[in-house]
Amino acid sequence: MLKLVRAIISRDLRLAMRRRADIVSALFFFIIVVSLFPLGVGPEPELLRKLAPGVLWVAALLATMLSLPRLFADDHRDGTLEQLALAPQPLGLIVLGKVLAHWLVSGLPLALLAPVLGLQFDLSTDALWVLTCSLLIGTPALSGIGAIGAALTLGVRGGGVLLSLLVLPLYIPVLIFGAGAVDATVTGLGAQAHLSLLGALTLAGVFFAPWPTAAALRIALE
Amino acid sequence: MLKLVRAIISRDLRLAMRRRADIVSALFFFIIVVSLFPLGVGPEPELLRKLAPGVLWVAALLATMLSLPRLFADDHRDGTLEQLALAPQPLGLIVLGKVLAHWLVSGLPLALLAPVLGLQFDLSTDALWVLTCSLLIGTPALSGIGAIGAALTLGVRGGGVLLSLLVLPLYIPVLIFGAGAVDATVTGLGAQAHLSLLGALTLAGVFFAPWPTAAALRIALE
């Protein structure tokens, strides 16, 4: 079981390394979106500091979301997904591996980059810490939930945008607790409560999501 | 010449109609992103009114951008693009047709929907008008500029996010003038100057962009 999950993760990581542009560009997308918002909003620094948690979290969420359509689409198109569905092990495990790999490639780098961007918004050290923690804890949930959406929209024409439509509402709780944790720190309240709720979401997302995802994939293959 | 452009537009519109989910979902994406930001930022109405132009424009920009990768990718994958490149007419004209069709499907609905969303932000009638105008004038430029990026990243692995990386910086001026026009109206200054700059950008974008795009497509096909 664990061997299979490891095999999937290592395969997906290898593919991601071959398309390194993907990871790097997701990060740059993150950076650009974060810098874009102030541009549209105006240069007042007080306002910007208030915006920071929301903007950073929304940008992380969008960056994750952009990479979702390809989570299964490539495998679907070239027939690999069929092979995976025919593998002797439960498809849910395979999905779990893919979700973890997706997080390693998309969520983790975002979380590590976030504090650097947060600096530009003049956030305190505490707030930066909480920002990183909240992203580290929260982004796996994004990958997990996203997988369900990606599977449901697989092979559906116009899936990419339909996917955002399905997934964004489900991302809202993650966004609220994530940005809430940072906000709470900025305003001097504790982030504890928000972070543990976020953790609960992630556990649920990562370990529950693969099963509906697997079911949706089987339907997509019919 | 005009016949060809018309033929392309009608073909692309028909395809878009078949995948209606695409258009509807782009609109929903727009709606969700616009409603998402207040959520991340907090409920203060004063702040929200200030945010409105930026948020609406950024959301429109992201919605357009999300649909860009498929501008040529579908045609590329199934071999239609090769056929188009072999058509006796200049490829630039064909691209022009595709850019216009893309705007009809992505930019136009956004512009028409924007005032409704702007209402939620408590914008004045004047500001709503200018918002709609600025989107109507500005979004064709997004489609035109986006086409260059879409062609350059065609067939490149990890193209989707690389595309955002290439295109977003070029979108910045459109964003500045677009959001600036609304901002200027909100703060009581005239929007005239911003709108005419936006118009210039659009003219340049729509009529100049198809040629480098065509060149990039030929390179992608090599």
Next chain:
Amino acid sequence: MLEVSNLECVRGERRLFAGVGFRLDAGEMLYLQGANGSGKTSLLRMLCSLSPAQEGEIRWRGESIGKLGEDYRRELCHLGHHNAIKEELTPLENLRTSARLADEALDEGTALDALEQLGLAGREDLPCRYLSQGQKRRVALARLVNERRALWVLDEPYVALDSSAIERVAGLIGAHLQRGGLAVLTTHQAVAVAAGKVRELVLAPDGQA
């Protein structure tokens, strides 16, 4: 081993086939024939439990494949219209990864040997996107060299191959049958498979139902 009875397939409002049944034992091959669109691919996908059968039953070693689930999939090797190879990976990597995901070990020497048998020597380390149509198909087929699962379901394996490659693949299928394996095969290019007993099944031209 594989028994199919009274299978029916409906697509949209069109009944592609009905009442299809056959029985396949160890060392036997089913050569499935029929015009374009007669439902061969649809039948094979049912055999693999990728799509459900509207009517009829498919049994493997006496048990319905729906019930067997993973136990059935453990004995099944499917090759579809698509190659199921990753364009970014090299042929060698593709072969080894697909073995790993099927829970089999495949060391580098064996994999290289398999690729060489399919005439891909010298291309082991070139990302698959550079390969020609036929070479990609060969990479997909290289899996068969070390494949020891009992039931092979092959959907037009010969497409895009040149004649020497076709012969080699036919040889692989022959060896598999001789080892006591089963195979179900569709192709529009009739090619003799050396060993084993070949049953033929022709799907009636469509439009009759």
Next chain:
Amino acid sequence: MLEVSNLECVRGERRLFAGVGFRLDAGEMLYLQGANGSGKTSLLRMLCSLSPAQEGEIRWRGESIGKLGEDYRRELCHLGHHNAIKEELTPLENLRTSARLADEALDEGTALDALEQLGLAGREDLPCRYLSQGQKRRVALARLVNERRALWVLDEPYVALDSSAIERVAGLIGAHLQRGGLAVLTTHQAVAVAAGKVRELVLAPDGQA
């Protein structure tokens, strides 16, 4: 009409072929042969000016095709490995759109007739994504029925077709040659084309350069 001299193709660090030359006149067909990966597709793409020739020259009616540009493309009909049909559109729509983009008028009756000739009667209004592999190829090939441009460049047109469809396509090519057209064809399934003079060109197995 079509003269090719001293053509060379290098992919990566591999020279696929060099010194290829031939001459094709009205009513003649070139049957391009070679093993998988020998460079047939690459050669055809050069003929269509889709990819540049590293070395050598391609002339059409005495002029280099690079200079002719649109005038050359106006006389060229290319069919590649991919079908160039839209899965969302029906066969009928696909056929008519592709004619319109090639600046030709094709009324509905003629288009229906072409589809029927390729054995797609009854499928005109089914979106192409539901069609079988071979039926999709047939839709792509239906273009040839009313195609009157002088030079046809066909890359493995017979792939996935059943034997009756292959015969019909061969018939279309034969009629084209009889009208004085030119054709360049690759295929691994040798099929006799009735009329016209057939020249053969074999690309040497690679790895010799």
Next chain:
Amino acid sequence: MSNKLINWFRFASPQAFYPLAGRMIPWFWALAAVFGIAGLYVGFLVAPTDAQQGEGYRIIFLHVPASWMSMFIYLVMAFWAGLGLAFNFRLSGMMATALAPTGALFTFLSLWTGALWGKPMWGTWWVWDARLTSELILLFLYVGFIALQSAIDDPRRADKAGAILALVGVVNIPIIYFSVKWWNTLHQGSSVSLTKSPSMAMTMLLGMLLCALACWMYAIAVALMRVRTIMLERERHTEWVREELGMKAKEQ
């Protein structure tokens, strides 16, 4: 005259350019060092403290040359790229590729030093005014160029695709340069007349020019080194590269 032309084209081939570049690199390094030391000397020891800005203004000796170079290198890069697109010279694509990272570096420096300077001057690291924004776009253009080229693994295709991007991006350069004139911005327009006494303007101008020359020489040296590496990589299967590498191996 025709002789000269032929000579030029001789160096358009990597094989001929490689040794030439190798011989020139040390000279450019040396010039960069000389100009750099002289510039820093003038900038930090000769130029007087500014009445309003204190010592902080000395950042100008890095900021202005870096800003100039960021724009200039982009123009050169676009020129080479366009040349490659039009005439298919192998060398020009390599030159463009080699210049991009240096250009990105200078753009980054310009932004960074500008931001550092902006904090004491304007009270903020960053404002979204036209010059600053367009300079930021320039950075993204460089990064996009590099990312695009590295995402395409066929070098000829990468060159061409990059060339199109570079040429499209050229419109940004006049925008950066003239933005202070076209729009009413925070960033000052003319620098040299910003101090009052003419003698100080002269020393400042001198320092700035020396630093700019140093940056220029550095940029050339680094670009040549990079282009030599790119040549070896791209032409690794040709006779002359094998010889070159073989000779190196023997020497060691």
